Amino acid sequence: MNFSRTVRRLYPRVRIVNLMEFEQETTVQDMPAATPAGPLKLAPQRNPVELTKREEEILQLIAEEYTSQEIAGRLFISMRTVEVHRLNLTQKLSVRNVAGLVKEAVRRGLVK
Structure with missing residues (x-):
C-alpha cells in the first residue's frame, strides 16, 4: 500500500x-x-468483434447517416445486401437498432 x-x-x-x-x-x-x-x-468486458471490410464500410456510412438506398448505390450492391450487412452488424455488436449500432461503434472506436 x-x-x-x-x-x-x-x-x-x-x-x-x-x-x-x-x-x-x-x-x-x-x-x-x-x-x-x-x-x-x-x-464489463466485451469480446473484440471482427468485422469484414464491407461491414466496416457499411458501418461507417451508417454512422454518416446514409440511408440503405444511398449505401447500396454508393457501393454498387443491392439494398437487400445492405440490410443483411446491417443485421449482421447489429448481431455482432449486440445491439437492437441503428442508434445502438452507431453508439456502440463509436464506443469501440470502429468509426471515425
Missing part, C-alpha cells in the same frame, strides 16, 4: 491496480479503497 502511494505521488497520471488474495469469497464492493484514486471499478 505504501508503494502505491509513493508511485501515485511521483507519477500522478499512472493508474494502479492492487491485486489482493482472500481466503473467503468477497466482492469488489467489500474491498477497501486500494489507492488514493478510489476503489477499484470494473467495466
